[in-house]
Amino acid sequence: MINVGIIGATGYAGNELVRILTGHKDAKIVWYGSRSYIDKKYAEVYQNMFQIVDDECLDDNMEELAEQADVIFTATPQGFCASMMNDEILSKTKIIDLSADYRIKDAAVYEKWYGIEHKSPQFIGEAVYGLCEVNREAVKKARLVANPGCxxxxxxxxxxxxxxxxxxxxxxxxxxxxxxxxxxxxxxxxxxxxxxxxxxxxxxxxxxxxxxxxxxxxxxxxxxxxxxxxxxxxxxxxxxxxxxxxxxxxxxxxxxxxxxxxxxxxxxxxxxxxxxxxxxxxxxxxxxxxxxxxxxxxxxxxxxxxxxxxxxxxLVKGAAGQAVQNMNLMFGLPESEGLELVPIFP
Missing domain, CATH: 3.30.360.10 (Dihydrodipicolinate Reductase; domain 2)
Known part of the structure; x- marks a missing residue:
């Protein structure tokens, strides 16, 4: 069983991660991180999770989370993941970042377009761009994946x-x-x-x-x-x-x-x-x-x-679904595990 931590669990992409991972047979969410709702029950933030998720929201302490989780999803604004990243965290857990912090290989280009300083450019070269259909083999070996934008x-x-x-x-x-x-x-x-x-x-x-x-x-x-x-x-x-x-x-x-x-x-x-x-x-x-x-x-x-x-x-292939697809590859699971989601209509 893969222990999963989510930072930014109460955003739209974070909630979609929760929805998908709740039905994933090989994953267990151990951390619902949300700075805005610390100590509040997750199901009070998203009522669709009533009697499905009983956990309370925790903070965004990545150092502590890295001790508990095999993989951390950061569904956070640009700059957060880069500001928290260090060698110690990456030595303990894998990271799938849903922001743009590691998508662009030139830190100067990132800083120009996003208007913020990149706090950990030393990890840009290592990060794998997580477009599974293109970079599948590299994702399998990665410990830091930059989940593409929608x-x-x-x-x-x-x-x-x-x-x-x-x-x-x-x-x-x-x-x-x-x-x-x-x-x-x-x-x-x-x-x-x-x-x-x-x-x-x-x-x-x-x-x-x-x-x-x-x-x-x-x-x-x-x-x-x-x-x-x-x-x-x-x-x-x-x-x-x-x-x-x-x-x-x-x-x-x-x-x-x-x-x-x-x-x-x-x-x-x-x-x-x-x-x-x-x-x-x-x-x-x-x-x-x-x-x-x-x-x-x-x-x-x-x-x-x-x-x-x-x-x-x-929110799925453009964010959370692709992130889970990357997780499956990183842990040697069938790529479609948890993602056999039939499109809904109407």
């Missing part, structure tokens, strides 16, 4: 096979993405109030969203060249889900069957990536509550461009 998971996996095979001109890549409001976290913020979000859609972080360098870095590894993109996120009035629509110029004329063969070659053995049938566009409602990524594409011969589309649940 927009980035969807954006990277949607374009990855074509970037890797050199079929698209990376200088022309444009990513237009939409997210539900849970992606902004549980904190009370004026822009996220019901009256502000309902019956509205808006772009935000235009030409400045902090997931941009993460997407560029990872697709750059795939394409084996520097990548600079336009990435524009939008907030839509729904709880969960991300839909990414991506546009790029093709380097050569290709048929539907040729492109489909490329996607199938990369993803046909991936449990959680579903390449849809011809003409079927991904929709967020068909992945909600699950760890699936639905992907498809459309070739536009008139413009010689290809439109790539991907959909995920931002």
């Amino acid at each position: 927009y980035t998971t969807c954006s990277i996996l949607t374009a990855y096979p074509l970037a890797k095979e050199g079929l698209i001109d990376m200088n022309t890549l444009i990513i237009d993405a939409k997210s539900g409001t849970s992606g902004a976290g549980r904190g009370a913020k004026l822009p996220n109030l019901y009256c502000e979000v309902n019956e509205n859609i808006k772009a935000y972080g235009v030409a400045s969203h902090r997931h941009t360098p993460e997407i560029e870095e990872q697709l750059g590894y795939a394409a084996n060249e520097p990548v600079v993109i336009n990435f524009t996120p939008h907030l839509v009035p729904m709880n969960r889900g991300i839909l990414a629509t991506e546009y790029a110029s093709l380097k050569k004329d290709v048929t539907y069957k040729e492109v489909k063969a490329v996607y199938d070659n990369y993803y046909q053995n991936e449990r959680f990536v579903r390449v849809l049938g011809e003409g079927v566009c991904p929709e967020t409602k068909w992945v909600e509550g699950s760890n699936y990524v639905d992907i498809n594409f459309k070739i536009d011969p008139r413009t010689k461009r290809i439109i790539m589309m991907g959909a995920i649940d931002n």
